[in-house]
Amino acid sequence: MKEHIHNWLTEKMRVTGILACGIRSPDRKTFTRSVSPQFAPVALENACRCLSDTFQVLNSNRFPVELVRWVYENYFVYGFVRQDGHCLAVLTRRNEMSLQKTDLEALVAEFHCLPA
Amino acid sequence: MPDSTHQLKKILFVDDNVQFLEMIERLMGGWSQGEWQIFLAQNSGKALLILQEQAIDLAVVDVQMPVVDGIQFLALLNRKYPNVQKVTLSAYADDASRAACLSQGAELFLEKPRDPADLELIFTTLRELARHKPTATGFRGVLRQVSLEDVIQMECLNRNSSILEVNGGKWTGQIFIKDGSILHAQTGDRNGEAALNKILSLKGGEFNLKPFVEPPRQSIDGPWEFLLMEAARMRDEAAHAEPEMSAAAELAALPPPLPRPAPPVRVSDIVPPPGDFIPAASGNRPSRIDELVVCSNKGEVLYEWQCANNTDRISFLEFLSQKSQQLGEGLNLGAFDRLEMEGEQTRIVAQVKTDRGIFLRATKGEARETH
Numbered sequence A: 001m002k003e004h005i006h007n008w009l010t011e012k013m014r015v016t017g018i019l020a021c022g023i024r025s026p027d028r029k030t031f032t033r034s035v036s037p038q039f040a041p042v043a044l045e046n047a048c049r050c051l052s053d054t055f056q057v058l059n060s061n062r063f064p065v066e067l068v069r070w071v072y073e074n075y076f077v078y079g080f081v082r083q084d085g086h087c088l089a090v091l092t093r094r095n096e097m098s099l100q101k102t103d104l105e106a107l108v109a110e111f112h113c114l115p116a
Numbered sequence B: 001m002p003d004s005t006h007q008l009k010k011i012l013f014v015d016d017n018v019q020f021l022e023m024i025e026r027l028m029g030g031w032s033q034g035e036w037q038i039f040l041a042q043n044s045g046k047a048l049l050i051l052q053e054q055a056i057d058l059a060v061v062d063v064q065m066p067v068v069d070g071i072q073f074l075a076l077l078n079r080k081y082p083n084v085q086k087v088t089l090s091a092y093a094d095d096a097s098r099a100a101c102l103s104q105g106a107e108l109f110l111e112k113p114r115d116p117a118d119l120e121l122i123f124t125t126l127r128e129l130a131r132h133k134p135t136a137t138g139f140r141g142v143l144r145q146v147s148l149e150d151v152i153q154m155e156c157l158n159r160n161s162s163i164l165e166v167n168g169g170k171w172t173g174q175i176f177i178k179d180g181s182i183l184h185a186q187t188g189d190r191n192g193e194a195a196l197n198k199i200l201s202l203k204g205g206e207f208n209l210k211p212f213v214e215p216p217r218q219s220i221d222g223p224w225e226f227l228l229m230e231a232a233r234m235r236d237e238a239a240h241a242e243p244e245m246s247a248a249a250e251l252a253a254l255p256p257p258l259p260r261p262a263p264p265v266r267v268s269d270i271v272p273p274p275g276d277f278i279p280a281a282s283g284n285r286p287s288r289i290d291e292l293v294v295c296s297n298k299g300e301v302l303y304e305w306q307c308a309n310n311t312d313r314i315s316f317l318e319f320l321s322q323k324s325q326q327l328g329e330g331l332n333l334g335a336f337d338r339l340e341m342e343g344e345q346t347r348i349v350a351q352v353k354t355d356r357g358i359f360l361r362a363t364k365g366e367a368r369e370t371h
Helices: A003-012 A041-060 A101-113 B018-031 B044-053 B070-080 B095-103 B116-131 B148-157 B192-201 B224-241 B244-253 B310-328 B365-370
Strands: A018-024 A030-034 A067-072 A075-081 A087-093 B009-014 B036-041 B058-062 B085-090 B108-111 B162-168 B171-178 B181-187 B206-211 B288-296 B301-305 B336-342 B346-352 B356-363
Touching (some): A003 A018, A003 A030, A018 A041, A030 A041, A041 A067, A041 A075, A067 B310, A075 A101, A087 A101, B009 B044, B018 B036, B018 B116, B044 B070, B044 B148, B044 B206, B058 B070, B070 B148, B085 B116, B095 B108, B108 B116, B148 B181, B148 B192, B148 B206, B148 B224, B171 B192, B181 B192, B181 B224, B192 B224, B288 B310, B301 B310, B310 B336, B310 B356
Parallel strands (some): B009 B036, B009 B058, B058 B085
Antiparallel strands (some): A018 A087, A075 A087, B171 B181, B288 B301, B336 B346, B346 B356
């Protein structure tokens, strides 16, 4: 267990608007946290895998994107990828309770500096 | 004892390694405790016959197979049997193969096990996947029908023997393939190459693979590659020679045209702004649209602008449709609307709905200024 990733995710759950988040490492280990049992660890792990698959397929299509946003009826799922292959998924509501842009930018900056 | 809450699942393994298939049948058959009915196929042709006769829930395909490899087979499977869940196994799990398999509809890409303990882990993963039947709604599963040429090519490459029965409305026909060679074709009062060309020119329709029986006579003896190329050439010529009335009739049958975007279009017009982290183009310069594809839920291109590769974009929309369902599963996120993607210079929006798919790529305004 990578304790620092676990701790960082736990700390990020205090950011207003974040409902759940997870990190998938290149060795396919996944760490997740959520504010509610509605977002079960298995479902979040699955979401992280989908995110990682998406970055990989986009890369194979020669579209090296760094961030994606899945837009659902009620939620946004943000995804970010680092050059070493670590992926971050962030689930937030799609309304006024949504995560603030500045908070999200700060989160992403920290994610990029997080030790592997 | 099998859990009575779970229905019997039909699992198909496709691998050219007979020993591996036997091990799978013995071990996984035991572990599943009667929950699985296992089918084995040593090549893609045999797998297709099984898929036609059985309502397979999950197909597990080896990536490295001779003649028609796992990725080619997966592409065919994805189009002809989109509701069958698909997993690939590979002894060499490189990123390129992984991405190719995922693009072609594989739910999972797994490394081939090296010992029984690893195999049990794979069994657990497959069992969970098989229990979770995906919903077959929306964009997924209705894109691009598999073509007759695809199946003929696969049967010939695999040196199979079969009969392809084709039903194209008022036309029905049969193509006899023996040991990978096309022996005979018949439709109406036509036989031989004339019949083959007619069958291959049919638009729409259905076809089925049947077990081989000897044809009444051998009317074709050319190499199958040449026969397919010749049929394609004749189709092209016929298409160019079609009278204008026919083209007009085809146009009339198309869905009403979508309003054409009048370039230049701002991406911010298409990507709604609320709560957007993906910001509108910086400065006063709008983003420039580089390509746009709009297709029906059957993968027919309704509108395209400067798209270098429609097939790849439609494949991506299929992938997106599949992943958006998987991602939403268990999280109750509501209906999927779109995926927005952003790179250093590029912004992409892809949308899949029950009746259409849209792929739009643009260069960011700021990138245009510096390049």
